[in-house]
Amino acid sequence: xxxxxxxxxxxxxxxxxxxxxxxxxxxxxxxxxxxxxxxxxxxxxxxxxxxxxxxxxxxxxxxxxxxxxxxxxxxxxxxxxxxxxxxxxxxxxxxxxxxxxxxxxxxxxxxxxxxxxxxxxxxxxxxxxxxxxxxxxxxxxxxxxxxxxxxxxxxxxxxxxxxxxxxxxxxxxxxxxxxxxxxxxxxxxxxxxxxxxxxxxxxxxxxxxxxxxxxxxxxxxxxxxxxxxxx
Amino acid sequence: xxxxxxxxxxxxxxxxxxxxxxxxxxxxxxxxxxxxxxxxxxxxxxxxxxxxxxxxxxxxxxxxxxxxxxxxxxxxxxxxxxxxxxxxxxxxxxxxxxxxxxxxxxxxxxxxxxxxxxxxxxxxxxxxxxxxxxxxxxxxxxxxxxxxxxxxxxxxxxxxxxxxxxxxxxxxxxxxxxxxxxxxxxxxxxxxxxxxxxxxxxxxxxxxxxxxxxxxxxxxxxxxxxxxxxx
DNA sequence: ACCTGAACACCGTTCAAGT
DNA sequence: ACCTGAACACCGTTCAAGT
Numbered sequence: 001x002x003x004x005x006x007x008x009x010x011x012x013x014x015x016x017x018x019x020x021x022x023x024x025x026x027x028x029x030x031x032x033x034x035x036x037x038x039x040x041x042x043x044x045x046x047x048x049x050x051x052x053x054x055x056x057x058x059x060x061x062x063x064x065x066x067x068x069x070x071x072x073x074x075x076x077x078x079x080x081x082x083x084x085x086x087x088x089x090x091x092x093x094x095x096x097x098x099x100x101x102x103x104x105x106x107x108x109x110x111x112x113x114x115x116x117x118x119x120x121x122x123x124x125x126x127x128x129x130x131x132x133x134x135x136x137x138x139x140x141x142x143x144x145x146x147x148x149x150x151x152x153x154x155x156x157x158x159x160x161x162x163x164x165x166x167x168x169x170x171x172x173x174x175x176x177x178x179x180x181x182x183x184x185x186x187x188x189x190x191x192x193x194x195x196x197x198x199x200x201x202x203x204x205x206x207x208x209x210x211x212x213x214x215x216x217x218x219x220x221x222x223x224x225x226x227x228x229x230x231x
Numbered sequence: 232x233x234x235x236x237x238x239x240x241x242x243x244x245x246x247x248x249x250x251x252x253x254x255x256x257x258x259x260x261x262x263x264x265x266x267x268x269x270x271x272x273x274x275x276x277x278x279x280x281x282x283x284x285x286x287x288x289x290x291x292x293x294x295x296x297x298x299x300x301x302x303x304x305x306x307x308x309x310x311x312x313x314x315x316x317x318x319x320x321x322x323x324x325x326x327x328x329x330x331x332x333x334x335x336x337x338x339x340x341x342x343x344x345x346x347x348x349x350x351x352x353x354x355x356x357x358x359x360x361x362x363x364x365x366x367x368x369x370x371x372x373x374x375x376x377x378x379x380x381x382x383x384x385x386x387x388x389x390x391x392x393x394x395x396x397x398x399x400x401x402x403x404x405x406x407x408x409x410x411x412x413x414x415x416x417x418x419x420x421x422x423x424x425x426x427x428x429x430x431x432x433x434x435x436x437x438x439x440x441x442x443x444x445x446x447x448x449x450x451x452x453x454x455x456x457x458x459x460x461x462x
Numbered sequence: 463a464c465c466t467g468a469a470c471a472c473c474g475t476t477c478a479a480g481t
Numbered sequence: 482a483c484c485t486g487a488a489c490a491c492c493g494t495t496c497a498a499g500t
Contacts, residue, residue: 014464038493050494051465059493117395124416131418141425149437150446152390159383160391164348185355187362194372206380215381218453219446245483269474281475282484290474 015047017055021065025106028066033108038062063112064120070109071122074099074156078126088137089220092130096216099126100157110158123156130155139227147223154216165205246278248286252296256337259297264339269293294343295351301340302353305330305387309357319368320451323361327447330357331388341389354387361386370458378454385447396436 013019023045028036038059042049056062078095086094103109113123127148134144153159174196182189195205244250254276259267269290273280287293309326317325334340344354358379365375384390405427413420426436 037491039491048466050467053494054464114391114393119394123393124419128416128419131422135418135421141422145422145426145437146442146445148393149390149442150449152446153393156393159380160345162345162354162379162384162387163350181355185359187366188355188359190366191362191372191376195376206376211377211380214377215383215450218381218450222449222453268472270472279485281486284475285483 015045015051015055017065020045020052020055020062021069024062024066025069028108028112029106033111064116064118067109067113067116068120068122070102070106070113071120071126071156073102075122075126075129077102078129083133083136088133089224091133092220093216095130095133096151096155096157097213098157100212103157110153110160113156114153114160126156137227139223143223143226150219150223154212154219159212159215161208165208246276246282246286248296251276251283251286251293252300255293255297256300259339259343260337264342295347295349298340298344298347299351299353301333301337301344302351302357302387304333306353306357306360308333309360314364314367319364320455322364323451324447326361326364327382327386327388328444329388331443334388341384341391344387345384345391357387368458370454374454374457381450381454385443385450390443390446392439396439 020041024036024041027041027044038052039049041062042052045052052062056065077098081091081094081098083091119127131144131148134147135141139147148155174192177185177189177192251272255267255272258272258275269283270280272293273283276283283293287296308329312322312325312329314322350358362375362379365378366372370378379386405423408416408420408423
């Protein structure tokens with residue numbers, strides 16, 4: 001009924017699955033997925049590693065929960081975009097870009113989501129609503145199915161980039177391409193040269209947002225063309 | 232000059248970067264990427280963990296080397312498909328499907344390739360040749376650049392599947408969808424029901440090869456349509 | 463019901479040494 | 482030039498116990 005006589009009897013918030021998962025997201029947001037360990041998570045929560053195992057079966061289940069939590073954010077954001085607000089393509093586009101916005105705030109999340117072998121209830125809900133949108137727009141079940149595969153992770157707002165363009169391609173790297181290996185990779189050299197001539201390269205090599213939308217529209221337009229065809 | 236008098240003086244093959252990398256691939260092929268550890272790798276090579284570090288800077292460098300080795304296989308296979316053998320689309324298609332065939336033999340490889348932040352010389356070579364194909368077909372440099380982003384990992388023959396369909400969707404899971412959650416995920420239920428009615432579901436839920444080609448063609452056709460346009 | 467301490471079987475890697 | 486042994490700083494997790 002009364003605080004102990006212990007020196008610093010901080011109001012000790014008890015653990016809970018919710019609290020554990022939220023702390024895990026926080027840890028990953030700050031230091032990347034590599035910094036999310038059971039031991040560090042416990043430390044952040046002011047408890048002991050083994051205490052986590054009461055709320056979460058093991059690390060794999062922790063990651064399941066974390067993925068589900070992020071997908072929950074996505075569902076909340078995309079749920080607001082109603083089917084009534086336009087043709088299927090603009091609605092799908094808006095939803096996918098909304099999902100992307102959330103994932104941009106959790107750069108480690110795509111990797112975690114991808115690594116889950118079992119679909120969480122959140123991802124089932126997300127895909128169910130996307131399928132509903134397509135069927136309502138007149139897609140055959142088969143075409144809707146192919147559409148999901150064709151979109152792949154893009155349906156949830158992310159792509160796996162094959163090249164790291166996070167830093168602006170400094171002069172050293174540029175020099176490297178233009179002089180050192182121009183004859184070994186002539187076409188890449190041409191491309192790099194061309195891109196670096198374009199406006200603000202200070203932002204980084206490529207405009208990821210533009211490229212994401214370009215690829216997304218390519219697929220959505222292709223699907224629109226197949227919709228209604230006899231199949 | 233002569234074998235030692237030691238009991239079992241097996242012809243001791245000396246380590247080399249080549250041998251280390253090949254053994255690493257073998258280990259991953261057999262037990263997945265999780266089973267590739269420095270310690271197990273050393274054991275397989277009949278030497279000690281620390282011996283590996285003479286041939287490879289650290290585990291990250293090992294993975295770089297492994298990715299490069301697989302990409303080398305891909306270059307060898309795709310190099311045979313000449314530009315002269317058809318229009319750009321069929322050539323690109325053939326090359327990409329050839330790359331895919333190799334990756335199907337190393338299911339762990341996409342993840343490793345994706346995780347490399349620095350492009351290996353092999354991937355530079357692969358993309359250089361792909362860009363060359365596009366430019367020669369009349370793509371503008373910008374469109375070729377967008378094409379690479381739109382294809383993403385598909386350019387090297389893989390996609391990241393969002394749902395694990397490796398097992399054939401057993402009766403239990405089917406039952407689950409058809410009865411338990413039909414009203415919670417109505418559209419997924421419809422789709423699953425439809426797919427499970429189709430021919431040989433014994434092969435697994437989805438036909439990955441078909442879906443890969445469907446998505447690939449969607450993108451290639453879209454690019455073909457943009458090619459030649461004023462942009 | 464909720465949390466913990468000690469211990470185990472693993473990791474990758476440093477460092478100083480052996481041939 | 483090539484390899485090694487001992488040791489360190491980390492992991493996730495089992496198990497038996499505490500409140």
